[in-house]
Amino acid sequence: MSKRIRILMARLGMDAHWRGSIVVARALRDAGMEVIYVGNQMPANIVQMAVQEDVDFIGLSSLSGNHLELAPRVIALLKEQNIDHVKVIFGGTVAPGDIAELKKAGVAEVFGPGTPLKKIVEYISKEVTESD
């Protein structure tokens, strides 16, 4: 049996909404993944914690609109530290036009409002299987 998938979940910057991130965190935990929920953080902390916790994924959440400034920064810092095997996924309120921009910056997948939990769980499981 393969090791449990580890995922660090953080809310970006000052964003106020925890509902989505907590609901997703519970779903991932129920699906057997190990979730390290770290609350509101800035990119440098997120990357540092991801290293410490040796995670496979970073899940970023934001509904405040700060995603184009902070999510790419997380990816840049991961690259700087040569740990770009860690995949970054994003969930929250994003204007449709921003999805392409996030992906261009290296976000592996963007889950907008209304995304079924199942879809997120399946996506992560599939990514891990494929990279094994």
Next chain:
Amino acid sequence: MTTALLNDDKIAKIGKASQAWRDEAYSCHKELKKKYETLSGFEIKPLYTPQDLRDGDYLRDLGFPGEAPYVRGVHPTMYRGRTWTHRQLAGFGPPEETNKRYKFLLNQGATGINGVFDYPTLRGYDSDDPDVYADVGRGGVSIDSIEDMRILFDGIPIDEVSVSLVTCQPICNISVQSMYFANAGNRGVPLDRLAGTSQNDFLMETAITIAPGVTPPKVSFRLSCDAIEFCTKYVPRWNPVSFSGYNYREAGCTAPQEIAFMIANAVACSEELIRRGYDIDSFAPRLSFFLSAHNDFFEEIAKYRAARRIYCKIMKERFSPKDPRSLMFRFHVQTAGVALTAQQPLNNIARASYHALSAVLGGAQSVHVDAYDEALCVPTELSSLTALRTQQILQSETGVTNTVDPLGGSYFLESLTSRMEEAIGGILTEIDDMGGIVKAVEKGWIHGEISAAAYQYQTRIESGEMPIVGVNCFQIENEKLPIELFSLPETLKIQKAKLTRIRKQRNSAESQRVLDALARGCEKGQNLMELLVDGVKACVTQGEVSKTLKKVFGVWNPPLF
């Protein structure tokens, strides 16, 4: 009881007849769903009859508008005498821009201001703090100092228009509300002329919109009570707290939890003010509430009515006030943001209209209708105007204001109101047994309850049990967005420049003196708003105030997951 709606004989006859009807109807008709229940899980029968009101007593349980237990409304004439306030939430970018939006809404017939602040302001950070650059101006207007407050209300008659400050968290409220009062002073408007509301709810800080480094529950609660005490003494027309059930609900609560958590909070604040030496009637008439209008139409109406009845009972039992206004549950409603969809956003106009209708049928004092684009961005001028017009149409075209509590007496609604009240009472007992709301927050019980309810809600959407048009049914593949999105005006640069200028120009010895006095006040248990309403005139910033508080009180890590 002579005031019972029907006598026992009549009830028995109706019971027999309705059983016969049921047997007949269900022998040859099927229902579409296995189970019928409200959004918060109250089971619903196919039909309600006078039998469901058999234990009711009209004078005791319903009474008349403007009289206890206020189920039918807090004012005797309700909307025949006075319409609800059309209070549309607005705030984005720098105060220069939001000031224009306020004026636009007032020119278009809004009857109150509802100002929301950006994420850094709500959390007590200055715009030039390195941790907040990506959030300045987002979700609300940025306020760093009294200078921003001056700009925000420039040209707005604050002695005439009532102003709601959505300060959310006590750590924000303690300085932002002080800046509002100080700015009024600078404009020559005496405090006793100011009418308005501040949110100032400690649950917002510690359980609902948790920020990095929040003050511990006891401290946040104290800050909230400091503002209540200050207004009780000096600002008699101000509602110093607006218990924010709306936000509890947005975070995931059920309808009965929304009401119970608010009332538990109001009880705790009342106990604290009494402990500080105030008579219940000196502050309780100014405690106000902020509720959600969610999808389940009848459940929401039942919720508003049940809230009024149980609040009246609880305040009477616990505090025996003499002023009837201390028993009145007065509330503002916002249509549920969480019910809006990013998919097919124009559908949100229909949703918000139903939500607003429930608020008005439930006797709200003031309403905000969400704009159709709020699942995607801050409202544009067009979407805000459409939301305001939705209220105006409801008020002037539909005729729903013509009689008080038009659904009172409905077998279904009265039955649901009673069950809602029972459920709220049950949760309140649980919180009492824990030692009150502050304890319930400290031990993470509130967080657990809300996140469990949020998870269950999501599960019901995903199973298809709860249909959401455009999300799990009636979807459009590859939808092209039919609306223009809001784009945020330049904010960070403007705010930073103002801060730099203020820090250079102010009397730094004086501002330091204010902060030192504040730190001492924290330790000595002084009322901090008393210090700050004068203090902020020395241009101490919001971030400096909250840093000072956190240095003395420390920070708390809420047990969220």
